[in-house]
Amino acid sequence: MDKTTTKPSSLSDVAAAKQKKVPGGQSLGVGLEARGVHAWFSGKHVLDNISLDFWSGTVTALIGPSGCGKSTFIRTLNRMHEFIPGAQMAGEVLLDGKDIYESGTDVTKIRLKIGMVFQKPNPFPSMTIAENVLSGLKLAELKTSNKDELLEDCLERAGLWSEVKDRLNAHGGSLSGGQQQRLCIARSLAVKPQVLLMDEPCSALDPGSTLKIEETINHLSSSMTIIIVTHNMQQAARVSDYTAFFLSDGGPGSMIEVGPTSEIFSRPRDTRTENYVTGRFG
Amino acid sequence: MSTLIAPPQPRKPWVATPKQRLSSVGIYLASALVSYLLVAVTPMKGKLAYFAIFFFASLIIDFVRSYMQRGIASAKDAVARGFVSVGMTLAVFPIFSILFQVVKRGYKGLSFGLFTHDMSLTSPSDPIANGGLIHAISGTFILVAIALIVAMPIGILTAIYLTEIRGKFAKPIKFLVQAMSGVPSIVAGLFILSAYVYPVTGALSGFAGSLALMILMIPTIARTSEEVLLLIPPDLREAGVALGGTQWRTVALVVVPAAKSGLVTALILGIARVAGETAPLVLLTGGGEKVNSNPFSGPMGSLPMYIWKCFGQGSEQSIARAWTGILVLLVIVLALFTMARFLSERKVSK
Numbered sequence: 001m002d003k004t005t006t007k008p009s010s011l012s013d014v015a016a017a018k019q020k021k022v023p024g025g026q027s028l029g030v031g032l033e034a035r036g037v038h039a040w041f042s043g044k045h046v047l048d049n050i051s052l053d054f055w056s057g058t059v060t061a062l063i064g065p066s067g068c069g070k071s072t073f074i075r076t077l078n079r080m081h082e083f084i085p086g087a088q089m090a091g092e093v094l095l096d097g098k099d100i101y102e103s104g105t106d107v108t109k110i111r112l113k114i115g116m117v118f119q120k121p122n123p124f125p126s127m128t129i130a131e132n133v134l135s136g137l138k139l140a141e142l143k144t145s146n147k148d149e150l151l152e153d154c155l156e157r158a159g160l161w162s163e164v165k166d167r168l169n170a171h172g173g174s175l176s177g178g179q180q181q182r183l184c185i186a187r188s189l190a191v192k193p194q195v196l197l198m199d200e201p202c203s204a205l206d207p208g209s210t211l212k213i214e215e216t217i218n219h220l221s222s223s224m225t226i227i228i229v230t231h232n233m234q235q236a237a238r239v240s241d242y243t244a245f246f247l248s249d250g251g252p253g254s255m256i257e258v259g260p261t262s263e264i265f266s267r268p269r270d271t272r273t274e275n276y277v278t279g280r281f282g
Numbered sequence: 283m284s285t286l287i288a289p290p291q292p293r294k295p296w297v298a299t300p301k302q303r304l305s306s307v308g309i310y311l312a313s314a315l316v317s318y319l320l321v322a323v324t325p326m327k328g329k330l331a332y333f334a335i336f337f338f339a340s341l342i343i344d345f346v347r348s349y350m351q352r353g354i355a356s357a358k359d360a361v362a363r364g365f366v367s368v369g370m371t372l373a374v375f376p377i378f379s380i381l382f383q384v385v386k387r388g389y390k391g392l393s394f395g396l397f398t399h400d401m402s403l404t405s406p407s408d409p410i411a412n413g414g415l416i417h418a419i420s421g422t423f424i425l426v427a428i429a430l431i432v433a434m435p436i437g438i439l440t441a442i443y444l445t446e447i448r449g450k451f452a453k454p455i456k457f458l459v460q461a462m463s464g465v466p467s468i469v470a471g472l473f474i475l476s477a478y479v480y481p482v483t484g485a486l487s488g489f490a491g492s493l494a495l496m497i498l499m500i501p502t503i504a505r506t507s508e509e510v511l512l513l514i515p516p517d518l519r520e521a522g523v524a525l526g527g528t529q530w531r532t533v534a535l536v537v538v539p540a541a542k543s544g545l546v547t548a549l550i551l552g553i554a555r556v557a558g559e560t561a562p563l564v565l566l567t568g569g570g571e572k573v574n575s576n577p578f579s580g581p582m583g584s585l586p587m588y589i590w591k592c593f594g595q596g597s598e599q600s601i602a603r604a605w606t607g608i609l610v611l612l613v614i615v616l617a618l619f620t621m622a623r624f625l626s627e628r629k630v631s632k
Contacts, residue, residue, distance in 0.1 A: 080524060112526035122517040126539035138535055139527030184521070191526055 031056035031225035035092040039072050042086035048252035059226040061236035064246035069253025070229045078114035115193035119200040121180035123172030130168040136191035158186035159216045178209020198228040245273045313340035391606030401571040406595035410602050417573045418588035429495035437503025445511040463501035470497040471562025486568035488582030494562035503552040510544030543625045550622040560586035585611040
């Protein structure tokens with residue numbers, strides 16, 4: 001009933017909050033825009049008409065119960081969606097105003113600009129810690145003037161440098177789960193993405209490692225757009241500037257509400273959002 | 283009070299007590315007695331009768347004991363255990379008996395001369411110390427090496443097509459590869475004979491033999507490599523692509539290195555598959571008695587061919603030579619399998 005009445009909050013709300021948040025009204029502009037994104041798996045409609053803007057220099061959290069399409073949505077943002085057999089989509093995803101699905105777009109360039117951290121830490125097993133961080137350069141055939149500097153910089157920004165600087169030639173698999181995940185973050189940073197997608201990056205980690213990753217996210221958010229899927233509402237409240245609530249009522253998942261994180265958690269407009277963030281369902 | 287508490291002694295409460303062990307020994311003794319008595323009083327005779335009666339007697343006694351102690355479920359468990367042990371014995375027995383025979387009959391011929399002499403100056407009835415099988419060993423290595431050089435890229439690339447590209451033809455190709463691994467080796471030999479030897483060279487050569495081995499090797503390498511590549515978690519492929527790699531760069535830099543030790547195992551299994559092939563080599567290589575390092579002209583010896591020839595010559599000495607040849611071939615194949623196991627286990631422990 002209120003699905004039609006409560007429109008997802010508009011870009012202007014988001015922008016206003018962002019202006020408030022950034023001192024001096026300094027705006028980095030819209031980094032990534034999703035316009036009417038739908039998704040299907042083998043003909044089954046799983047994601048319904050998502051329009052959402054992600055502002056540069058902000059962290060957006062996508063929350064909602066399992067199966068509501070959060071992960072599917074995040075995977076449409078860097079064209080990982082198309083790896084699943086039977087996947088289809090509709091709509092546009094604009095990066096700097098250009099549709100990443102436009103025919104003739106070099107998809108590998110898109111993924112260079114929109115990096116991704118996965119749910120399970122997946123460092124490359126055949127490579128050392130240093131090789132893992134720099135693997136993106138090799139994979140995308142990029143050149144860099146100073147590898148050592150880049151290596152230190154990425155590990156530093158991922159909050160891992162002090163822990164691994166003495167064993168850069170050890171295998172990635174020798175690190176703990178939380179360290180592996182930060183290694184994966186460092187790996188994503190090495191190719192200098194504008195946007196970083198994180199699909200439940202802490203769901204396989206202990207609270208200590210989770211905290212470290214959240215600190216990493218806070219550090220990174222000043223220089224890039226971060227979009228994080230999480231089941232942990234405290235985490236969403238801690239790390240994100242904006243929160244979008246997704247829900248599926250058995251049909252395709254849709255976005256119920258989006259807004260500044262403080263508002264979503266303090267005075268959500270939709271009762272379903274309120275029920276979810278207060279833990280009454282989901 | 284606290285001073286009275288003794289520190290806990292480490293022990294294994296789940297291990298059988300001496301009494302339980304004694305009752306197990308009792309079962310076997312009783313079964314042995316039953317089988318002895320039954321063979322003595324009934325017309326059943328021979329080792330097989332002893333074995334069969336011993337098996338069923340111990341099964342029944344164990345069943346009854348387990349049932350009385352712990353009920354029907356435990357009794358069924360005991361029966362299953364009995365059948366599994368016998369199945370294992372039946373499977374392992376021939377392997378050990380073959381090994382035993384080969385070592386027993388073959389070790390006499392072992393000498394250093396085997397690895398320095400060929401058979402060009404030796405006649406079948408010469409003493410066993412004369413001659414050697416360097417021509418056969420070198421021939422086998424050359425034949426297998428040529429086959430490997432060609433079959434390795436084809437096999438691994440086929441596996442990559444099946445697991446990574448997964449194109450339209452993946453299903454029929456997978457089916458074909460499976461069917462090809464069942465091709466009898468003589469068919470591969472006849473195919474090369476009619477498609478290469480008769481129309482092209484007109485003469486037998488080592489290379490023709492290698493071509494036939496190649497046909498047999500490709501499916502083994504492709505299937506094993508496919509299994510290995512399927513074990514690589516899809517996460518790694520996604521991570522590679524998400525970093526801006528093309529599919530080829532991801533496969534070459536991430537997937538194949540991650541599967542490296544498994545792929546080496548696949549190659550070694552491919553080698554082991556063809557090292558003992560006889561039929562196509564008998565048809566194609568000509569089986570010379572001299573060391574021939576040129577695979578494109580002249581007959582080339584090989585270990586299986588040497589064995590086959592020596593048995594055919596029929597003299598006491600040549601049959602002894604054949605057994606020694608089998609022993610050497612077995613040791614080579616066994617060494618390869620051990621290497622494969624070693625390499626694949628290292629992968630698991632990582």
